[in-house]
Amino acid sequence: MSAFNAIGEEREVDRDEFTPEIEPQATWCPGCGDFGVLKALKQAMPEVGRNPEETLLVTGIGCSGKLSSYFRSYGFRGNHFMHTARENHDMTYIVFDNEIFGLTKGQTSPTSPKGHKSKTQPHGSAKQPIRPLSLALTSGASYVARTAAVNPNQAKEILTEAMEHDGFAHVDFLTQCPTWNKDAKQYVPYIDIQDSDDYDFDIHDRGEAAEMMQTAEDALYEGEVLTGRFYQDEDRPSYQQEKQATGDMPEEPLAERYFDDDYEWERSYDLLERHK
């Protein structure tokens, strides 16, 4: 079966299909939270019914970026967070939130708490950390959640939900780094805000969700890990749906045209003609 033949084909997907044929020995440290992301992702893919040929994994540079070597799918390295969220592209964005630069041996990173001591900040970081949940919401994400590698069941559920969401889904995935960041709170028992009587808010209300995110982000550095769904807008069309509605984007994937012998190819100047 060629890769493109698989587009749109309905069949059972098995999690083992996402393991590369020659499985590399993962170079993550024993106990690294990144194993939890890989496992949850492999478990979630059959739930959303996508096979490796239909999947694109875009990764960053660190230990977390090695995910693309251990997961069988198309791969790419890149980053355009704000605009992808704002335009509501139909994709799932996972932050491997270990509050540290792991691969380069434990320097202070943008999610390290204020006061965090490391080789680059021996007197403690004077910087406020970024707030991944709030950043995603203000950038325009239409689904925002947080889970943790220590919660494998919730992690699988949230990744499945995020991938099934039509639009930009942001997951703040708390990953422990036992090698360089033993002080992070990523290991402590979590509270699922949807199950807790202490937290009652409407995940469809931007204002209430924003307030809940602030609470959760402040609490993390004080040792209380609040996880779960924070925001979801099911009514907002994804970028693809918007473009299809205006006739600007075809319904079927462009790649399928290569397999259609009867397809009449337009030349680029024919397409430009329309806009004169």
Ligand SMILES: Cc1ncc(C[n+]2csc(CCOP(=O)(O)OP(=O)(O)O)c2C)c(N)n1
């Ligand atoms: C633009 C750029 N800046 C700096 C580096 C050097 N660098 C490589 S890996 C890394 C740390 C990555 O940490 P993070 O992305 O948090 O992932 P982790 O290793 O913790 O999973 C850095 C700073 C780089 N490769 N590219």
Ligand code: SF4
């Ligand atoms: S250095 Fe930290 S983030 Fe990197 S593999 Fe080891 S435990 Fe994981």
